[in-house]
Structures are given as C-alpha cells and as structure tokens.
Amino acid sequence: MEGIPHHLLDVFHFNEEVNVHQFCEKSKQVTEDILSRGKVPIIVAGSGFWTESLIYGISNGPPNDKDLSRKLETELRGLNSWEGALKVVEKVDPLIVKTISQNNYKRLARAYAASLSSGEPFSNHMRDVYQIPEEELDYDFRCFFLAPSRPILIRQID
Numbered sequence: 372m373e374g375i376p377h378h379l380l381d382v383f384h385f386n387e388e389v390n391v392h393q394f395c396e397k398s399k400q401v402t403e404d405i406l407s408r409g410k411v412p413i414i415v416a417g418s419g420f421w422t423e424s425l426i427y428g429i430s431n432g433p434p435n436d437k438d439l440s441r442k443l444e445t446e447l448r449g450l451n452s453w454e455g456a457l458k459v460v461e462k463v464d465p466l467i468v469k470t471i472s473q474n475n476y477k478r479l480a481r482a483y484a485a486s487l488s489s490g491e492p493f494s495n496h497m498r499d500v501y502q503i504p505e506e507e508l509d510y511d512f513r514c515f516f517l518a519p520s521r522p523i524l525i526r527q528i529d
Contacts, residue, residue, distance in 0.1 A: 378405075390435075391424045398425050402510070419516075426512055432496030433489040435481060443487075444480035459483070464492035 378401045383389045398414065405412040416422045447456040453474055460479055461468045463486040471478050485493040519527070
C-alpha cells in the first residue's frame, strides 16, 4: 500500500449506514479527480452491486422502503429455511432469487419489498442497467474479481 494513494478509506464512520448512492457520489468525485491528473483509478470494493452501480449507473428501481424490508426480512427468517424463503420470493420474482447469495436474507428481503411495492419484479429494474451500450458509459473500465471459495472466505472473515 505504500507509495500508492488510497481514497475513501475514512470518509464514513464504520457505524454509519451508507447506501449505494452515497458511495457512487463520493467515488465519482474521486475518480474524476484522479483522471484529471492523468492517472488511472483502481476501484476496490467489497460489493459487486456497488461496483456495478458505479460502472453502469444506479438502477431506476423503486426506492428502498427500509421498514418494509426489515419486516419482510423478519418474516423470511421466520420460515426457518433459506429454501422456504426463496420459494416465497420466487412467486413475485423468479429471476432475482437466482442472483442472491445463500442466506443473504437482507438482500432477499430488499428485492421482495421492491417487487411488492412496485408491483413488478425487481429483476426488471436490474436488467435495464446492464443494457447500456459501452459507448454511453461514463468510464472505460476493466474488471478483475478475486473470488476465493466460500470456506476460505468464511475462514478469513472469522
């Protein structure tokens, strides 16, 4: 890390709730600054969704109803099985359930809430983002993903 400037490491307090809009706004400011100096920014982020939002733009899906999402997360967890939760959400959005990592109840509930509040599958909003022609994107980018196996990742987190 020495000799390479790092940005946005301490912009938000670790207890602070941050959303994808805030991340993209701050990241775009720093990216533009780096590019204006003739340098190449390297974006390192833990969430594929946030990185994709920076590259492709934030989807125009319904706003997150946090209260509804929390309520639905409690209900989905109350089913006592991930498979049971998937079956419930699959009834309103069969595509989105294939994209959500196992046991990520928070993301599953968010997609479920968005589908219920908008009256259409949340996955419809997600697909629109990826159909942007390359020449219309804000940046020329290359993506590299480090994806250790789940057991290795869990061991490193613990």
